[in-house]
Each structure stands twice: as C-alpha cells, then as structure tokens.
Amino acid sequence: MNLAEEFVLLAYGDDGVPDTDSVRLDHGLGGALLLELAISGRVGVEDKKVVVLDPAATGDPLVDQALERIVADGRPRKPAHWVRKFADTRKPALDGLVDQGVLTREQDKVLLVFPRTRYPAPNGVEPVPETQARQRLTAAVSGTGPVDPRTAALCALVAATNLDRKVFGSRDRKRVVERLREISAGDWAASAVRQTVEELQTAVIVAVVAASTVSAATS
Secondary structure, three states: OHHHHHHHHEOOOEEEEOOHHHHHHHHHHHHHHHHHHHHHOEEEEEEEEEEEOOOOOOOOHHHHHHHHHHHHHOEEHHHHHHHHHHHHHHHHHHHHHHHOOOOOEEEEEEOOEEEEEOOOOHHHHOHHHHHHHHHHHHHHHHHOOOOHHHHHHHHHHHHHHHHHHHHOOOOOOOOOOHHHHHOOOOOOOHHHHHHHHHHHHHHHHHHHHHHHHHHHHHH
C-alpha cells in the first residue's frame, strides 16, 4: 500500500462511504501522494518549494503519475500547489484498491433518486492493509519514541484532516492530539494539507455569505 491507499482506507467507513468531507478527503489524498514521493526520495523541499530530486519511476503507477506531473511542470512550487493538483486522486486510488481485491465497488441510490458509488470491503470485513495501518498508528500514538517515516507521515495526514477522532476512537483525546502534534512537527506536506483545507473552507464560507447577502438584497 502506498500512503494514498492507506489514507483512503482509513477515511472510508465499513459501509463504503467516506467518514469525512470531500475537502479533507481529497486534499488529504493529494498530500499523501506528495509525502509518498518525499519518502521515496523523488522530491524534497528547498526554499519552501517542492523540487525533483530523482525523476526515476517508483514502480507504483499512482505515485509515478504524480511524479511525472511535477517533472513535466518543471518549476519549483509550494507544497500547497501540488496538494491541490493531486486532489483528483480519489477515483484512481479507489479503482486501484478494487483491482487489488481490497475493496469492492457497489452502485446504489440515495433516497431512491441520487446515484452513488460505494466501496465496501469484501464480506464486510475490514481489509488487512487497513488493520495494519491502524495498528501502526495506534502504536505510534501510544509510544514516546521515534516513529518510522511512513507511519509518521500517515499520522501527520490523519492530524491534518481531523480523522484522528475516527481512527483513535475512545483513546484519550488530549493525549492523542499532543502525540500527533509531536510526531507531525515539521512535516511540510501535511502542513500544506492543513493550510489548503483551511483556505478552501474559508473560501466556501465567504462564497456562501456573499451569496446569502446578494439573495437578501434582491428579495
């Protein structure tokens, strides 16, 4: 599993629908791809801009497509730029998990009218990769020492997208938040995710308020 696949498994419930809003889910996935490229040594950050360190393919189609987009762009850009650009990762990530047999794809309708695609696990049993990811995350927040880069990146993504309540359930909330903050400190890609989500949420609020004001003025 790459980080995007692990993240999407954590973000989806047993019923096959997301447990978080689209903004956090999609931009969390964008950040996951960026972090995957960083962990694999393909990109880094210089002067607060993402730069290519190694253009060689990783062998993972989803990750390599992201790398190709950065290489083709040819310009150092802020992490938030790529978080936004990679926010179209949800469908290919889910399709890949379906192809691997980790998830299934089901079509139904909400209120018997609106079409919906769900991605439940086969036989309703939590996928092994998701269980393993949860175990790594739980061990990380339960401990006090260093955390391996991949688990630390996943912790940072969970914190940046407010998925910690779902992932860690009844564990002491204060302790979880403090430990996630400690693990995530200095994680530039996850910080970009958090910043991007906050910016988009603010933009949506501004748009809604503006629309309401116009509506009130014309009524």
